[in-house]
Amino acid sequence: MPVAPLEEGGLAPYSSNHDEVETVGRTLVRVETDDGITGWGEMLTAMQSPSVTKAVIDDVIAPELIGRDLDEIRDFVASFYYPYVKTRPFLGAVETALWDALGKRRGASVSELLGGGLRETVDVAYCLGMLSEDESRRYAARALEQGFDVLKTKAGPDWKADVDRIRAMHDETDGELEFRLDPNQGWTVDEAVRAGAALEDAGIYLQYLEQPCRIDSYGTYERLRQRLRQPIAANEDTYFPRNLYYLCERSAVDVAGVDLVPAGGLLGVREQIAVAEAAGISVTHHNGFDLGIKQAAVLHLYASTPALTLAPDSVYYGWADHVLEDPLEVENGAIRVPDGPGLGVSVDEAAVERYRVESGRDASGC
Template structure:
């Protein structure tokens, strides 16, 4: 079975407002405020009529620019190749002028979907079999005032989530007040992750963590408080605190993660299929981290159902990913799947069908696409 066409389709879908149940918008982080999100779907068709889907965040600021990378750089190298030659394609593809990994990650996702449908097997089965059927996920919350944060933490706890991840802003003292308010509201029923998105200095990170520890609040981890490539910062930070230190954006660059592991500078790696360059690459990262005694979680960048399915299949078949992945799936106004996922008691079931295990609603794709 050969690949006959590859197409990138930009879509935009709104996020539920905070006033609604499970609503998140505006979802504020250290660098933006989200009310709707541009995603790029990747459609791979074959000469036997089987279609596979992949998904990524629009990474080039412009949906048209992101689409062009897939349509004009990757697609010409992929059309005509055998569907199952996934690793061979990834090993031989070469384009040095743009960071191509996220685009390859989305395309590889679609190839796994096609390959699984062709064989009548799920992606998890192709990866060696799943070890769990339900995936607990972390509830994610943007930057809000302490009292509103308290309300949402109580909701997340009542809804059955065991972990809450929240963003952090330029005012670290207010962030500490927010965590304290949420911890009080959850009454010990939630663990917390704090993500400044590289926005803090070393001194701010130390003071923030120390302030929480002085209050008896020990985060599950603090994620990427300082900028990437600051290897010495993370080693020093870890030696000064009891709170586990995690990196996310550093894992987008394989050499960064390898260096941090060599320096014994982190406790957690928060990986992501798309920036890593695909499912195979993220499994390799997870195993590399686990061998060093480092825990692994999976990142969420406002993923629709296609990528959510890929994450579920991958996590289910990768024991090295031992911490709940992040998710904002419950926060979408709509999705492009015919049957959207149901988040119950803070868990999402791993799809049973072949490939990614989900069916894309092509009418929804046309409804939300932004290039026509």
């Protein structure tokens, strides 16, 4: 799917310390029931390979699902045990489709099935790649004008440049925007300490510093939290439930940035949220260039989960095209929770066909 250019209100090129995004490969999952109900799910194309993603769903996930009753979501998810292979992201996309179908069968939204009624709209965080200081100023001002309260930006190999960009955006918006800074595991401990301290010296306190160092670096985040006053967030570490439990147990992070797809679905991510809530840390939801299907699932999750205390990341405003018949609308920095049955959104299958790729083709060519 194409990402719209920055100058047209989009995000491309969206630069981080490991890539530059102008198109994104996504995999859509469609579940059809014997009584004619269709449910939809969505995931990032695994390893940018449609063939791998499709094979796992067709050969591993689908045989366990076909023949079950739609009500058996928990039992279906619990039936997988592959100690050497991680199947949760594939389960997450399929499980989302099951909730969508179950809601349609019951005539209830996913958030109602999960307890719902908490929020009708969800504030979201604006996302911005690595740009020059002047460009960062301009687009931070645009985010503020559009009603966003929080801006998440990527960080790269030059932590001093990242600090300068945050200072520039903070100055441009007169301190009215909060910032999230995400190096995507790209910093060493000393770089994270110096960057965080430099921002503190400038009187700038991030909403959080997200996963600055590599996952499984046990002890790193505990030391960072002791040395900095900047809140520390784990994101990629939450893709491994035991890592999140360890970080909470050691009081090593202030924020958990969870994601329902790598967590194995709505049930799995709610279990992770419960761990974070019990540890007394804040929780937000990650965004990996989600299309409308997963974005709707995140909205329903927020509408039914009080422990989600921080706005989710979103890049929904950045797409050049959509796969929903009625695309979600971002207004004043927020998105309304769809109120129809299931996920409350309808997929435009003609649009899906326009962007379909053969399973043998590299997803980066979408």
